[in-house]
Amino acid sequence: MTQEQFxxxxxxxxxxxxxVKQYAQQKFNQGDFDVTVDQxxxxxxxxxxxLVSQTELAQLxxxxxPTLTRIIDILCKKGYVERVPHPQDRRSFQLHLTNxxxxxxxxLKPQITKIREKAWENLNERxxxxxxxxxxxxxxxxxxxxxxxx
Amino acid sequence: MTQEQFxxxxxxxxxxxxxVKQYAQQKFNQGDFDVTVDQxxxxxxxxxxxLVSQTELAQLxxxxxPTLTRIIDILCKKGYVERVPHPQDRRSFQLHLTNxxxxxxxxLKPQITKIREKAWENLNERxxxxxxxxxxxxxxxxxxxxxxxx
DNA sequence: TTTGTCACACTAATTATTGGTATGACACAA
DNA sequence: TTGTGTCATACCAATAATTAGTGTGACAAA
Numbered sequence: 001m002t003q004e005q006f007x008x009x010x011x012x013x014x015x016x017x018x019x020v021k022q023y024a025q026q027k028f029n030q031g032d033f034d035v036t037v038d039q040x041x042x043x044x045x046x047x048x049x050x051l052v053s054q055t056e057l058a059q060l061x062x063x064x065x066p067t068l069t070r071i072i073d074i075l076c077k078k079g080y081v082e083r084v085p086h087p088q089d090r091r092s093f094q095l096h097l098t099n100x101x102x103x104x105x106x107x108l109k110p111q112i113t114k115i116r117e118k119a120w121e122n123l124n125e126r127x128x129x130x131x132x133x134x135x136x137x138x139x140x141x142x143x144x145x146x147x148x149x150x
Numbered sequence: 151m152t153q154e155q156f157x158x159x160x161x162x163x164x165x166x167x168x169x170v171k172q173y174a175q176q177k178f179n180q181g182d183f184d185v186t187v188d189q190x191x192x193x194x195x196x197x198x199x200x201l202v203s204q205t206e207l208a209q210l211x212x213x214x215x216p217t218l219t220r221i222i223d224i225l226c227k228k229g230y231v232e233r234v235p236h237p238q239d240r241r242s243f244q245l246h247l248t249n250x251x252x253x254x255x256x257x258l259k260p261q262i263t264k265i266r267e268k269a270w271e272n273l274n275e276r277x278x279x280x281x282x283x284x285x286x287x288x289x290x291x292x293x294x295x296x297x298x299x300x
Numbered sequence: 301t302t303t304g305t306c307a308c309a310c311t312a313a314t315t316a317t318t319g320g321t322a323t324g325a326c327a328c329a330a
Numbered sequence: 331t332t333g334t335g336t337c338a339t340a341c342c343a344a345t346a347a348t349t350a351g352t353g354t355g356a357c358a359a360a
Binding site: 168171172175179203204205215216218219220236239240241242243 | 314315316317318319324325326
């Protein structure tokens, strides 16, 4: 890899990641989804994982604790998520979707799948595997304990 | 001060402190007070301070946080103390005596005063000031930030 | 273009709790 | 008398969630 490539990969990653997010958020706004992209990530993970703690969820969605606290605050305020005191550990909550949250996920999921598909037009399964392999390798190279699931 | 005195003061302090505590706890047991000496210290401070946090109380009674958590647990279980979520800070509680706790303090206070008086028979006000001055000096000598109120 | 608002990311610090270990005091059994 | 069990407390290390502050990006309004 040349010097230019070394300095370019970060730019490419950042630009693309932000574009994907901007596009999604615009579509979310147009669709009156009532959640941001990040809030959706949390809702989706809660729909797939039952009664997780905030620490566990933070690891799943790769967000830091203060940020997740605030996202959960917003989602609780919107009525989609509920904190339940942990039965065995007073330092911890268990998070779960409210009925309203379950309905919201059910309603949004197909629409969001379509939005996500747009980015992969003209790319195929082989491309996706390459994309995944390369990005995971980069991540592992920079992570002390390699422990990815993507 | 001689070498012997240097090695003796710790023994004298420890032996006396434990004797005072043993004597008090025995009297508490005989009187069916339903609290230990340390629990009483907490109750007394709560009767003199309104809606304190656990951190503030820990400083008042010079106990560490885990120990105080457990003492408060016991007193809440006995129905003398109540934890109320802090209105502005979700990490914190405000502690207060229940009505039962207030009655308990009122009932025990005169009895405990009598118990405490026993140790000062044949000693006078001058002795107490000497005692206080010396013990506070020792404490201050060993404390980085000298900030006593005894 | 500038400003304001909102949401998120990151850092440092805080509050109370958990877990483990040790000690002292006391009661009970051998 | 000695040993064991129980309870309460002290101390240490670590943990879970929160607070406060700062910065950035995205977007809307002036």
